[in-house]
Amino acid sequence: GNSVTQMEGPVTLSEEAFLTINCTYTATGYPSLFWYVQYPGEGLQLLLKATKADDKGSNKGFEATYRKETTSFHLEKGSVQVSDSAVYFCALSDYGGSQGNLIFGKGTKLSVKP
Amino acid sequence: DAGVTQSPTHLIKTRGQQVTLRCSPKSGHDTVSWYQQALGQGPQFIFQYYEEEERQRGNFPDRFSGHQFPNYSSELNVNALLLGDSALYLCASSLGGVGEAFFGQGTRLTVV
Numbered sequence: 656g657n658s659v660t661q662m663e664g665p666v667t668l669s670e671e672a673f674l675t676i677n678c679t680y681t682a683t684g685y686p687s688l689f690w691y692v693q694y695p696g697e698g699l700q701l702l703l704k705a706t707k708a709d710d711k712g713s714n715k716g717f718e719a720t721y722r723k724e725t726t727s728f729h730l731e732k733g734s735v736q737v738s739d740s741a742v743y744f745c746a747l748s749d750y751g752g753s754q755g756n757l758i759f760g761k762g763t764k765l766s767v768k769p
Numbered sequence: 770d771a772g773v774t775q776s777p778t779h780l781i782k783t784r785g786q787q788v789t790l791r792c793s794p795k796s797g798h799d800t801v802s803w804y805q806q807a808l809g810q811g812p813q814f815i816f817q818y819y820e821e822e823e824r825q826r827g828n829f830p831d832r833f834s835g836h837q838f839p840n841y842s843s844e845l846n847v848n849a850l851l852l853g854d855s856a857l858y859l860c861a862s863s864l865g866g867v868g869e870a871f872f873g874q875g876t877r878l879t880v881v
Contacts, residue, residue: 698872759811
């Protein structure tokens with residue numbers, strides 16, 4: 656079945672460091688891919704998405720490129736801030752691009768120190 | 770716009786009891802999905818409601834059931850609670866099941 660695997664955390668970085676959180680997926684067909692972020696005490700928020708191969712999603716300085724050949728969707732940010740501390744979830748949807756039935760990875764907790 | 774609201778925020782139930790969780794979707798949204806998030810895990814899809822019908826269902830037993838009302842709000846019911854049902858239950862709404870899904874802050878259910 657479809658699944659998402661993301662690097663285990665926690666990840667601890669200093670402010671202004673480069674961030675990469677790896678995400679790979681297994682899916683039949685052509686899923687849409689997403690990164691969600693969960694700040695402490697809050698619900699999930701969509702960070703970025705890509706709906707087809709080679710698409711690059713970007714938002715708030717974060718980027719991820721849909722790589723079909725490597726079945727990957729790694730999250731990157733060039734310079735993290737303390738306010739980026741949160742749990743990040745990679746997810747896929749194979750229901751025609753709907754976000755109604757998302758399959759999530761286990762999440763990666765990021766802590767950014769000043 | 771209040772966004773997606775869930776109630777209650779926290780709940781403690783005894784094994785074997787039944788529980789009902791509630792969700793009001795974001796204004797203008799007509800589709801509600803429910804997820805279970807165990808501690809340290811990613812959310813797992815339970816089911817989705819659209820036009821008052823269950824449209825999709827994840828791999829959850831029949832003890833988990835739901836309902837959607839004409840105003841698009843939704844309930845999640847869990848019967849015969851098990852200790853393993855302890856989790857954060859998230860509701861997400863969207864328009865027609867496509868486009869961005871907005872999540873509520875969740876209901877923390879503890880089964881003792």
